[in-house]
Amino acid sequence: MDTIAVVFHIFICLVLIGVILLQAGKGADIGAVFGAGGSQTLFGGRGPATFLNKLTIIVAILFLLTSVWLTKISIHKGSESVIGTVPVEIETPPASAPAPAQPAAPEKK
Numbered sequence: 001m002d003t004i005a006v007v008f009h010i011f012i013c014l015v016l017i018g019v020i021l022l023q024a025g026k027g028a029d030i031g032a033v034f035g036a037g038g039s040q041t042l043f044g045g046r047g048p049a050t051f052l053n054k055l056t057i058i059v060a061i062l063f064l065l066t067s068v069w070l071t072k073i074s075i076h077k078g079s080e081s082v083i084g085t086v087p088v089e090i091e092t093p094p095a096s097a098p099a100p101a102q103p104a105a106p107e108k109k
Contacts, residue, residue: 002073009066016059023052 002077005066005070005073009063009070012059012063012066016056016063019052019056019059023056
């Protein structure tokens, strides 16, 4: 699930970058004098600007939602602790060592 969310977020980022770069800047009027505005007549005078503005808003909202989604995933993932899953070996101190055996007394004959 995490991988799907990250891949979708990266895709949305790339689409948002592309949509923003497709928009005409404020100085596009001067470019139209030299023939640069000819491709924008397909949608009409203000058609492409309105379409690209709406597309930018939609993609920006998707970017925001995926960012919140990834944050929520990371919060839930961060609450798990390794300490509870690792078995703990409790070392008990060794019992008092038995006293060394007394050498047997030599038998009397």
